[in-house]
Amino acid sequence: xxxxxxxxxxxxxxxxxxxLASLLGLALLARPEGWGLRVAVxxxxxxxxxxxxxxxxxxxxxxxRDVAPVIMVxxxxxxxxxLVAAVNPIRWDAALAAVDARWFRSVASSxxxxxxxxxxxxxxxxxxxxxxxxxxxxxxxxxxxRVGPGPFERVTFTILLGFYLSFLGYFLWPAEGPRxxxxxxxxxxxxxxxxxxxxxxxxxxxxxxxxxxPSGHTALSLAPAILASRxxxxxxLFFWAWALAIVFSTVYISVHYVADVAAGILLAGAxxxxxxxxxxxxxxxxxxxxxxxxxxxx
Numbered sequence: 001x002x003x004x005x006x007x008x009x010x011x012x013x014x015x016x017x018x019x020l021a022s023l024l025g026l027a028l029l030a031r032p033e034g035w036g037l038r039v040a041v042x043x044x045x046x047x048x049x050x051x052x053x054x055x056x057x058x059x060x061x062x063x064x065r066d067v068a069p070v071i072m073v074x075x076x077x078x079x080x081x082x083l084v085a086a087v088n089p090i091r092w093d094a095a096l097a098a099v100d101a102r103w104f105r106s107v108a109s110s111x112x113x114x115x116x117x118x119x120x121x122x123x124x125x126x127x128x129x130x131x132x133x134x135x136x137x138x139x140x141x142x143x144x145x146r147v148g149p150g151p152f153e154r155v156t157f158t159i160l161l162g163f164y165l166s167f168l169g170y171f172l173w174p175a176e177g178p179r180x181x182x183x184x185x186x187x188x189x190x191x192x193x194x195x196x197x198x199x200x201x202x203x204x205x206x207x208x209x210x211x212x213x214p215s216g217h218t219a220l221s222l223a224p225a226i227l228a229s230r231x232x233x234x235x236x237l238f239f240w241a242w243a244l245a246i247v248f249s250t251v252y253i254s255v256h257y258v259a260d261v262a263a264g265i266l267l268a269g270a271x272x273x274x275x276x277x278x279x280x281x282x283x284x285x286x287x288x289x290x291x292x293x294x295x296x297x298x
Contacts (some may be wrong), residue, residue, distance in 0.1 A: 122191035177212030218264025
């Protein structure tokens with residue numbers, strides 16, 4: 001029997017519920033364009049989080065509870081744009097471009113023109129960029145299947161914390177990044193049919209464009225790669241290669257400034273440092289009568 005109760009919320013669910021409740025309140029206060037839809041979706045996701053918290057490990061809905069955070073993160077991200085724009089009218093693109101010009105000019109230029117930008121390489125880079133959403137999910141699910149529910153919860157919590165901290169950055173420092181106008185993308189960015197298809201896909205699914213700083217693609221590729229090295233042993237090398245390909249793509253296809261990537265690296269480190277003590281704090285008040293206690297953080 002499923003018995004939803006706040007005391008049975010995992011730390012990852014508590015974190016998600018806190019973020020959803022905050023965004024729900026923010027949408028009610030700021031009332032951005034489409035605020036009614038956002039309030040309804042944030043509220044529905046919050047209720048779903050609370051409802052799924054009563055699902056035990058042995059229940060047929062256990063997998064749905066485990067993968068629900070993926071849906072929550074995606075749902076939140078897709079709805080952020082009008083809320084960010086309403087909360088903070090300041091745009092940081094000029095400042096970030098100035099940082100790149102002063103400190104990373106040669107790096108940015110070499111990065112964007114790497115290897116002469118052959119079409120085949122550009123196609124591969126676009127595929128790497130679009131694969132970003134799969135990497136953290138793959139790490140978490142592999143930890144779940146190979147190591148167990150305890151490490152899975154800790155990995156999930158860390159990844160979620162990184163996403164939510166990156167979302168906070170979008171509110172504090174809204175920036176669109178050095179994006180190329182759609183009409184000029186083919187001429188300036190190059191690539192073949194794959195690049196064109198990925199660009200169309202990205203324009204349709206990446207509804208939030210004030211998401212340049214810090215680079216979530218950087219932070220949420222590197223942090224899972226580090227977690228993979230800790231929990232998945234030799235597979236860590238594969239995830240490191242994947243993560244570095246994603247990081248390379250961010251500047252190469254002119255989505256992020258080099259400053260964004262630098263901030264993303266710092267965010268990855270901050271997330272990994274903050275996650276264990278925060279997880280323990282949220283875990284301390286949990287009711288363990290319905291589920292076996294997970295292993296200590298390692």
